[in-house]
Amino acid sequence: MSVTPEILSLVDPTVAQLKRRQIEGTKDIALSISQLLMRVISTARWTNPYDLIKIIRKVGTILISAQPKEVVVGNVVRRVLALIRDEIETEATSSSTTASASKDTPMMSSMFSLLSTNNNDSNSEIHHQSKKQSSDLRSIIIQGIRDLIDEISNVNEGIESMSVDLIHDNEILLTPTPSSSTVLQFLIKARAKRKFTVLVTENYPNDIARARKFVKTLAENKIETVLIPDSATFAVMSRVGKVIIGSNSVFANGGCLTNSGVANVVECAKEHKTPVFAVAGLYKLSPLYPFNREDLIEVGNSGKVLNYDDHKLIDNVEVITNPLYDYVPPEHIDIYLTNVGGFAPSFIYRIVLDNYKTEDTNLE
Amino acid sequence: MPPKNKKNNGPVKGNKKQKEIVQDERFQAIVLTDSFETRFMPLTSVKPRCLLPLANVPLIEYTLEFLAKAGVNEVYLMCSSHADQIQEYIENSKWSSQESPFNISTILSLESRSVGDSMRDLDNRGLITGDFLLVSGDVVTNIDFNKAMAVHKHKKSLDKDHILTMVLTKASPLHRTRSPLDPATFLLDKKTNRCIYYQPIPPISNASKSSSASINIDPELLEDVEDEMSIRNDLIDCHVDICTPHVPQIFQDNFDYQYLRQDFVNGVLTSDLLKKTIYAYIIENDEYAARVESWATYGAISQDILARWSYPLVPDANLLDNQTYTYEFNNIYKEEKVILAQSCKIGTSTSIGSKSSVGEGSHISKSVIGRNCQIGKNVRITNSYIWNDVVIEDNSVIDHAIIAHNAKIGAGATINPGVVIGFNVELGKNKTIANNVRIVEKPIEKEDDEFDNASSFGSDEEEEEESDNEEDEVKKQSTNNKNIPLFEVKDIDLVGEDGTGFLYTSDREVDDSDSEYEVSSTSNAPYSGVLYQMQALNFSDDSIASLTNHKHKSKRRSNKNRRLSSASVVSTDFEGGYSEVDDDEEDFDKEGIATVERALENNHDIDTALLELNTLRMSYNVTYHEVRSATVQALLTRVVHFISTDTLEVKEATEKIFRTWGPLFRRQVFDEEEQVDLIQILQNKSVILDNTYNQKILFFAINILYDEEIIEEDAIYLWWDSATSNATKELATVKELTGKWVDWLREAEEESDED
Known part of the structure; x- marks a missing residue:
């Protein structure tokens, strides 16, 4: 056929x-x-x-x-x-x-x-x-x-409903994915019942504009918000209660693909034993396994890293890369919050089996 | 001249009128597939520029991709040279399928010889219904077009005279992607980005010359600048313009406009009558826009694409349906079925097409390899662009070169920077190709006459040229009626006994003859990478005039070249094209003289005569030099006529004619250099006259022209002291009488200075 x-x-x-x-x-x-x-x-x-x-x-x-x-x-x-x-x-x-x-x-x-x-x-x-x-x-x-x-x-609704249970009053949260609307809705929903502070990383170079918009929206919803440079992540981590990350896709092993720069943040969180929550709609769960970096990570516009008009530098630099995603391994994530509930990374394969048929894992 | 008889060639749209009512819903784009330049010769003699592969994708794809993203509904491709190939390509591409984001149609505009002609043709066809996007078929860009469009609309709402928005990129003056060929200075109103003045500047390499280090601005232009203005020499002009329907009309009204920038933008900005405005939109820092207009930018843009500056227009976006590129770390791109030997090394920024193989110990970096290429053992390829089906045998070294489809490079060959190997060329074993040599499969036919002219002119450029002997020979042979067997005997030196290919010498086009000159003069200087190398491949028309000293020759030649470079090059057209050009000049002499004589006899008023001359000048496309020459000739003939028939004395005759008709020169002579030229013509022409009175005629004529303030003292001194005015004995004699007067002038000036 x-x-x-x-x-x-x-x-x-x-x-x-x-x-x-x-x-x-x-x-x-x-x-x-x-x-x-x-x-x-x-x-x-x-x-x-x-x-x-x-x-x-x-x-x-x-x-x-x-x-x-x-x-x-x-x-x-x-x-x-x-x-x-x-x-x-x-x-x-x-x-x-x-x-x-x-x-x-x-x-x-x-x-x-x-x-x-x-x-x-x-x-x-x-x-x-x-x-x-x-x-x-x-x-x-x-x-x-x-x-x-x-x-x-309606993916956000299912996830939002958990926010009140997970966020405490006067807690300091950190989110390194200002591009995620799910995280935004999650925080706004929590604000209805809780009072807390959110630190947002800039995520240079791809998310700066979005980070500012994100911070502005949070502030408009009366959430105390601080925009911090990426380099300050480790310094502030000791004060952070929870790290909340958005994700682009979640693999069957429990690892996930998310904005570049997040791998750094979760590494810091691991060092400080800070819990990391990943929010993901069910449709982001994938029956695939992450086997190698090159198949996963999209490389974006070099112009965001270096100004194109700087010809002296450009002529002499061998390679400029701007990876758009980071792969976060399952051991760096404590819990996935999906619209069907919260799951440990090690349980993701089970959810995947419920929603996909193994015959279709390989489409070719 | 605007072509008038071709309305039947293009697709005729019956429902045109009906569509005009719903203007705002459609957004049209005009793609100029022809650049009307010869910078990519010899390869463009076989394939049009817009179908040359850039990073293994035909150039036009990048432009169409941009248009698709910009939300264009209708695309018209203006084709002239190789129109059949373009048409065929488009018909078989995804763009003409049903799912294409826009309607695409090709417009055959075979007689167009410049951008201006295309625009006039466009206007004649009446396709344009609203604002449209004008791009050339070689643009690579990822700009967010909606922003540019928003700016255009905003400006238009504020300023109803707004007719054109130019999209420009910021870069540094020496940026690799900035054209070394036609860089330009923009004068912008700082607040509104209104373009006040546009000035093309000669290539940077000539910047040391005083003539090109400055720009002249008419103070009147600055009158309506409200606040501050900026003079910018750091913009990449990628020829993406948003135009209103007035633009083709203005081209129509000014039928001498050839270039979009030099003629049109400058014309509109400096015109007192049009009162139209042009704005610039300077794109943001992380966006990319560039135009492949020379080998230099070809190299630079290829590297930019591989380095992902133009994201998402990168090789792994697989713009063609059958491509399968994948990205690997360090900007390496590979298609399916690439065979790499275990010991070969692939460096950064390299792309390899499917079914290509690389042998043991080979090293490839910063290069593009097409499909089905076979690369042998221990080959080194750096900064080179190798197209499809190329065979490179063992131990070759290729640096900064371009190798077209189906070429074969024998074992142990060394290809030096700047070399272009044409389609199907075969290179024998152990050959070394010198810098900047271009090899083609078959000699491209050239006209003999052209060569005579060229070889005398080009003598100085060959002195340092590495392959000068060879070239000389080629030229001689070609003047001997292009004896093909001789050619072959000759080129064995170049491509080896088992090879096929001919040296391509492009003395017919100014770009290249000039570039050879440039290269030879700069070849000692250390070069750093693809930038300077590729740049060396060609230069613009402007420099030639300033490089040569033989005034007369160079004028003639540069004018001819100008015409040639604006003529689209179709190899089969050459013979006809050239003879026509030569005829044109002679014709102009005849016609021009006849026009002036007619005016003298029938006592036309001066304006009418001027108008006629100007029309003639434009239609023959000659410079003012020719106009002056013709005018002087006619006037002198008239003077001689009076004298020889004894109607008037020498003085009265000269007085009568030059007093009345001298003002003709007012519109033919604009600066000092041209004044000198005018006197020189006068002198040259007087020499041939009867030597009983020729001194007098010259004296009186100069005197009157000085009186009428057509020529100034300084010009007279310059002429007097110049070598050309004393070149021969006759010339020296003829100006004897004027000498006293010149001395008197000088003294008078000194006296007045003392006062």
């Missing part, structure tokens, strides 16, 4: 936008990808849900290659795939009462399935679905994606 031109024509504008970095922020990317997949599913012609899965997998690889370092793209695609597979499963169990139960239930949770070959083709033959059924399935899946979109857009 190949991707038809109609579907490609749906996908291409988003691919181009991703390549041009016209969609910014993980949340917006996640939303636009899920909306795109919704359109793909309603346009695609399929009689068999497994064909649909193949189409989505293809579309997924195209989207991922547009911006390979943006993990969220893959996450959303895999979430949708899991959704489809779940629907097929429930369909199968309800329609075929006797025969299929023994044959095709994917018992991924059981050890047996490790050795069994999971043959989709044999499955597909069993499901001779009528037109009516497939259109039912289509609407069910689309409803599922709508729920996913709701979940993504």
